[in-house]
Amino acid sequence: MATFDSRQTISKFPWNARQAWLLKFEAAVAFHALEMSQQISDEIGKPREEAYVTELMPLIAAIRWHRNRARNILRTQRMGGRPWWMIGRSLQVSRVPLGRVLIIATWNYPVGLLGVQLLQALVAGNVVVVKPSERSPRSQAQLLNIAQACGLPNDVLTVLDSSPQAGRDALEEGGFDHVMFTGGTATGRAVAAHCAETLTSSTLELSGQDSAFVLEDANMIKAAKSIWMACTMNAGQTCMAPRRVFVQRSGYRKFLEALAPHVAGAKPLQLIDHSAAQRCEDLARQAVASGGRSLSAVIDGARAGCLRPLAIVDCPVGANLVAGNYFGPVLAVVPVDDFEQAIGFHRQHAHHLAASVFTRDTNRISRDCELSGRLGVSVITLNDCVLPTAHPALSIAGFAQSGWGTSRGVEGLLQLTRAVATTTTANWLPVSDIPTAKIVQGLSKFIQWMSHAKPVAWKNQSVNTPQNRTRATQEMAKRPLNELSK
Incomplete structure (x- = not known):
């Protein structure tokens, strides 16, 4: 210590x-x-x-x-x-x-x-x-x-x-x-x-195993380029890069059309070691075996720690690839009905550092004060991934399985x-005495006047205290089983 x-x-x-x-x-x-x-x-x-x-x-x-x-x-x-x-x-x-x-x-x-x-x-x-x-x-x-x-x-x-x-x-x-x-x-x-x-x-x-969300009104060309750049930057070895992207079905085809040229032109990237590259390949093949497909139509094997970046589209939401427990240039693309469904899928996973949302209606997203809490992240980038987080005033805080504290x-x-x-008391101020009942009564009246005090009615039974929970359990135990099933 x-x-x-x-x-x-x-x-x-x-x-x-x-x-x-x-x-x-x-x-x-x-x-x-x-x-x-x-x-x-x-x-x-x-x-x-x-x-x-x-x-x-x-x-x-x-x-x-x-x-x-x-x-x-x-x-x-x-x-x-x-x-x-x-x-x-x-x-x-x-x-x-x-x-x-x-x-x-x-x-x-x-x-x-x-x-x-x-x-x-x-x-x-x-x-x-x-x-x-x-x-x-x-x-x-x-x-x-x-x-x-x-x-x-x-x-x-x-x-x-x-x-x-x-x-x-x-x-x-x-x-x-x-x-x-x-x-x-x-x-x-x-x-x-x-x-x-x-x-x-x-x-x-x-670990950050983060999500990108592409809404139906997004600029699909911009979204595809930004997400792919983040996915392949540093050979996919970036904690805040998206591992999965949820795309609304109404814009899904356009997004895949915009993403395809980037995937087709991707060159093999060097990862930190062969085991990292091999894990990426294995998870991609598992996702394809479960019903997904490689957007480039092939999956090149990992060689000497190198791997050609992959996008597995139509990826089943339950695939291990979607969970994102890997560190490399592989992207799981999942079609969704709407933003709410995408958030639900996202929340099934416990590693959250950042999230990216692509939409033309940025005002709606930025005004949603509850969104960051629902996503469980400390950073939300609108219409871009990763690069805006280089702002020196931006703080990063891990949440859930992504850690704690802020950097x-x-x-x-x-x-x-x-x-x-540090408190300072003026020399002229005398040491306070313990107040009398009369003084407290006067203070109470004055504070009520200042605070526009109003009474409020409540029922003790509605307060979720340990005592009330115990009382409710005891009362339920006294009831016949046939009543409890009603």
Whole structure:
């Protein structure tokens, strides 16, 4: 269990020093961006140009966003709304660092994801320990070396070995105030179990097996291109990319016509390993055996970790492919009667990070305040997939089997701090006495007048309390069985 004194970090890395570091860090990352993109390409097979656009550009934008806004987000705030009976007292809320933060990094966006997590943890004033991914150690070492060279104080950033054992050892040793993990749900559960032993808070961004919804009024050409790009970006190894797309039947044929050229022209993509590619192929073949069909009419076998992207259309909603438990460039296309049916199918699955909706009536969707709750996601993109989520102010929060906690944006930055409330009572204000019955009676009348108090009638039986549930059970037990069946 950590016993962290936030003054240690704040004194070593005060705001002026953090601002200077952010300025240097942005300049250095921008200068080395193409070189870093090439390193990513060499290490995990992502094309250099794609690495630059999907990782380095968003990271540079995030650094600048924090440089311009973080201090204001984390400033001490005087809180308004004081009740009249608290005259002479004021309240302010400050944000202080959590302490010692462990980041267990992932490989699929080795610089983009780790870069923002590192950035936010440091800007919030924490001491940071990073366990790089064993699959992308060189790319992440390059990023961490640049961060250190831009003026981080000693002992503010520590880098562990990239082996899986190093992560397990760090969790076993403990001493952290917060743990950030990005990766699969199974490993996330193990991380959560370790954190639970010491009541250490955590941010778990786990598997996303997300949905796209194409409504009948959508621009089918735009929808097909956007969804296919998201499906194949980073060889389908993107947590917020759609695994399944629900298309209204009235627009289904047009959508398939728009999607077909993209699928036909797809070239084999390199996945992180052969087992990932083989699982994608196996699930696609199972879906075809269950009644689906490959839009390109063929399914090429996975070879040496490579797989030609696939769209399995007319996919049975019960197929394992629709569940989305894979990491690669395969898309399940499911026809639906309407949006409500699509949401129902979507809710059968427990991994939700983001959802995409394609429609011309964007106002109707954006005004539906209940939609995000029904979809169980923290991000909804209208008429696009994935790319809009690169906005540095956008936060991502796992839900259900996709984890918990928030990263990126305002909420992600705040999560790496804790709130401290400080009240000040004026010297002239006397210490309050315990109120008398007469004073309480007078206060009650005054508050009722202020609140326009009105009586309300209720029945105790309608309140869903444990006592009432027990009473109802007892009464039911006394009734004959023939009455209970009525």
